[in-house]
Amino acid sequence: MTVRFLRSAAPACVTILLVLAAWFIVTALELVPDYVIPAPLAVLNSLVSTWPDRLGSATLLTATETIIGVILGVVVAVAVVVVSAFVPTIGQAMTPLLVASQAIPVIVIGPLLTISLGYGMAPKVIVVALLCFFPVALNLLSGVRTVDARLIDTLRSLHATRWSLFWRVRLPFAAPRGFAGLRVAVTFAPVAAVFAEYTGSTNGLGYLMLQAIPRLQTDFVFAQVVVLTIMSSVLLAGVTILERLICPWNTPTGERNPS
Template identity: 60%
Template sequence: MRGRRTVRTVRTVLPPLVTVVLVLLVWVFLTTGGRVEDYVLPSPGSVVTALTDTWSDRLAPATWVTLSETLLGMAAGLAAALGITILAGYLPVVGTALAPLLVASQSVPVVVIGPIFTIALGYGITPKVLVVALMFFFPVAMNLLSGIRDADPHLIDTMRSLHATRHSLFWRVRFPAALPAGFAGLRVSVTFAPVAAVFSEYTGSTDGIGYLLLQAIPRLQTDFVFALVVVLTALAAVLLLATTALERLCCPWNVTRQHRKES
């Protein structure tokens, strides 16, 4: 048993680790000997220096601002997705009626809807939270709605033969069946949420990672831009790891099923 876990861990960790090492080696090769100009591609050392030198006075406060916008937007988007799912679980016609609106909400790009929110709500945190929420809830809501429709019909028939109520059918069968699909959408959403926050800061802000990017790019501070990208990537990675841990707590049966398929 322990040997299987070790093999599974190696299979999970080794491929991305090798990929990261190869990317770093290629990066070092390109940035030594004057092969690429520093303002085009800075060296890893200069990026680390920019990260450490500006962390306390600039990067850390901006990161906290962007993280706050991201977390609040995620919470609002998740609440909206769960609300729609619960409503559609009790009234299936609601899910069918709202599906076109959910798709339409994603047809408007962030670069268009962000300025509209900024004009209407000002330069505070509210328009950023709304942009993140709008981008976040769609994959979660659509996956949850698909999951409750695809619940095991044999299990539903068994529950009905035991005189289960609509309430019991939803919370004991449909919603648990939809959780794996919901977490699949959640994993996609959490990786895009920080990026949505940065794009929303482009449309009007006084702080945050997006605000620092707008200042650094025209000045050709490429090492600082790369440092901001590293921070943004780290935020997305931490959110993804937290989502994976939450999935293990909420639906361990799905994790066990995936491990069986892998083995």
């Protein structure tokens, strides 16, 4: 397991090291102004020096908004899938609405939510929830509907109820697809929270970016980008671990485990 993990992680680690090396060389040779691309050490210094009084609290707020939004989006998505499974007419009616709803960028809804709900956490949570809801719901609905009909017929011949068919067959079959959608969603969720903070906030990473960009505090902006990258990576790793726990029958490559 450890050897396989190291082999899979090696290309990504090498790529990161190459990017850092190129970044260091470009800034050391002063090929670009430091207000465009600051030196790695300047970014690290900004990250460390601003963490206790500014960056730490902003990161905590943005992370809280992101996590609550992700949980809310997943809960609503699962609820919609459950209702659609037991009332197929609702599922058929909601699928085109789900697809059409993505024609409106979620970020555009942010200002409207800020106007109606104020500058607190609620608008940011709703924006993140909307971003997470669509890929999870659509993938779960697709999985629930594509269960092998022969398996369903076999279980019905054994007098399986509609309730047991859903919870024991349809939902477990669809769960890996739902996690696939969730992995995509959590990658962009912190960015969605930041964009929502752009529309109106008094703290958070988005608020700090709005303050830093006009002042050309590029090292501070880069430090926040580093924090957002780490946040997305942690969320993605958490979802991957959760999938391994909930769907142990599903291998990392998406193939069924024969054991």
